Amino acid sequence: MTTQLGGSAAKGRGAVSKCGSAAGRDQPRRRSTRKTAYRDTASGRSFVARRLLLGGAQTLAVVLLVFALTEALPGDAAVALAGDQPDPARIAAIREAMDLDRPAPERLADWAAGMLHGDFGTSLTSGRPVTQYITDAFGPTLLLAALTLALLVPLGFGLGVLAARHEGRLVDRLVSSVTLAVYAVPEFALGVLLVTVLALKLAWLPPTAVGYGTELLGHPAALVLPVLVLLARPVCSLSRLVRAGMVDALASPYAAHARRYGVPGARVRYAHALPNALAPAVQQLARTVDWLLCGVIVVEALFVIPGLGTVLLNAVAERDVPVVQGLAVVFGVLTVLLNLGADLVAYRLTPRAGVAA
């Protein structure tokens, strides 16, 4: 539940932008004059500034919300630590040792003051710096995300374009039905299935990354299955989106017009139709990267990869507020930046669609 918090609140704006609206798509793309390019940059700058400001406010709101929600959860770090030995005196002692006996607003203010100096605070449970939690777990998460993305982009676009080119024919129907089927399989089920077949039955790949922890890169074979599972659904959604966008664009009057003028088919497809299909795909891609970075809990648990999702899950169970807060900040900032980046790219691709903030 908390995983979504970092994302959804801040994500709203980016997702809503009307880059793929029919009005925009029906217009042929024209090279902009020098004058309009200049205007573009100026309005682009203020757009970025406004979005960053908004993003900062959104991140702040997310952090406050996460704090309030964590406080609202039953029990605190002392209760969680005491576990099934809930001797009230011991809980009180733990609470005092953790400084939890101070009022919540005071603790929040302290934390915020530290945050302004770039100090994320220390974990209630272990006393170690929160930054260490985040940097340790960021490596595996980033590695998985980068690998997945590196494969996702060519695969997703490739399949989408392939299907669109052969619209209605066998290739299209094959790609469409397979992607739909794979998309319908939940991550966990797919993971278990792949492990059982590829790792346990055929023994081609290691079933988990247990014990590799910090040196994941030294065991590339252990990364194959997690990346496959992470890849499965995004490839499907992305390729279907690209296909739909391209099919729409190819059927539009301006594509027909271009063809009538004798513009070669390939150029109509890749210079005219594809960019229009790309805009929504980029937005989708941003959301996928956001998901990859802000906690892929199922895959991490299934393959024993100690990334950010695992840290978040543990921190919530332990009511380790500073760690949860630190992660909320990181997730919030990531989400804002990713969506902003995606909007800018989409804006570049289809300036007339008006990616207004």
Next chain:
Amino acid sequence: MYDERLPGLRRRGFLAATSGAAALALVGCSGGTDDQAQSTSGTPKRGGRLRAAFAGGGASETLDPHLANLFADVARAKALYDKLADYGADLSAQPRLAEKWEPNKTLDRWQVTLRQATFHDGRPVTARDVLYSYRRIADPEQAFRAKASLEPVDLDASRATGERTVEFVLKRPTAEFPNVLAAFGAYIVPENATGTDFDKKPVGSGPFRFVSFAPGRSAVFRRNDDYWEGAPHLDEIEFVVANEESARVNALLGGQIEYAHELNPTTARAHEAGGQIEIVRLRNSAMQAFCMKTDRAPFDDKRVREAFFLIADRQELLDGALSGAGEVGNDLFGKGYEYYAAGLPQREQDLDRARALLKKAGAENLRVTLDTSAVAAGFTEAAGIFRDQAAKAGVTIDVKVGSKDSYWSDILDNGTLCCYRSGAMPIEAHLSQRLLTDSTTNATKWRHKDFDALYQQAQSTRDKTERAAVYERMQRRLYTEGGFLIWGFADWIIGTTKRVKGVETKAPANTLDWARFDKVWLA
């Protein structure tokens, strides 16, 4: 997914024991039977690295043995450190770093003599280290888990009487003082060891020396050739953390690890006959119960409590909630442990008598809320099954599922009926922690002056047979009218590859031989 970790278990010092304890004593004497095939087949071979997977505490894990809370913590702590005593299979205290102990006549002063042992840095283990360790645990500023267990000891008055002798002064007669020495987390660390040392360069007297540690990921230790009990067979042991049960099983099947702790009964059944891996069942490990608050309606009437004892179909609960991996209980804690009152008749379901008792108590059409949570395996299932059983006796049970992170604290004072479980601990510890007027975790609100007096009497009784008779009287009372409806004892399940030999099969979780790797070897 997260339930698989059994947070309730991982958070607690988990003590569990087997019912076969008496049998074990006999088997042990006769030198091994089929049951112990695994530990006796062939001559131990030296060398190799064993990787053992446990559910762990993530990035917050520490090697400070006094902070041990989870199974993984304890397994690592016992590889690096020793306690003065530890629990045998029947939960009686066995000497470890302590060579012997001798009380005075009134049982409130104990002379403990240490054996000759050295820390990993070559320094001898002395009386000063022992006192330092215990004073660190008892520090009023801190909240170490073992602090409550050390409560009977007056550490200001206790002193070193020689290089290797300590005189412990107790606040009151304590016949079971050796249990204190074996208490969960009461490890001996070198004098002046502090918090930061433990994660960087922990020094203990245990069978393995520190090599490396990455919290939540892996800990590597190597053989301590100078271990006082003889060097381990293994060259190295690596503890890895995998919270998901399916991940532990997959890693084991895929040959990535050799030892997987805490498997599900269904996994065990699937692989027991398969022959790919070995399944070790540590029998009767975790007590499973419903806990009735005896100080409030409707359970302040002992006829209602007895009716509930008679409502439970224990076999059905065991099969449904634990997939049959365990043994039925008889409303008494510690089946098979030292002092267990094994002579009392096994209670069976008797709905007619239950109905009659409820009628006599004026509690017909009774409606009760049963608190439960996904905090431990089988909790919510057990609640559902018991609700159906109670319905047959005309009792309506509303099952209320609570938060698993704060469950134990929530049920301590609130509600009337709840699911409960406990790992193994000596029966005496169960009584003192949960069933005396001033017990800190008295979840059944069992407060009786005469019962307290019996406990004190037992603790002041030097003769073991007489003491056993007092414990029997106390248990008889609990059996008749106590607040714990103890319906079963769950197996603790471990998986190993075929190469792993010497894993003790009669060692409940948290006894000495559980998760003990110095006697294990790779064929």
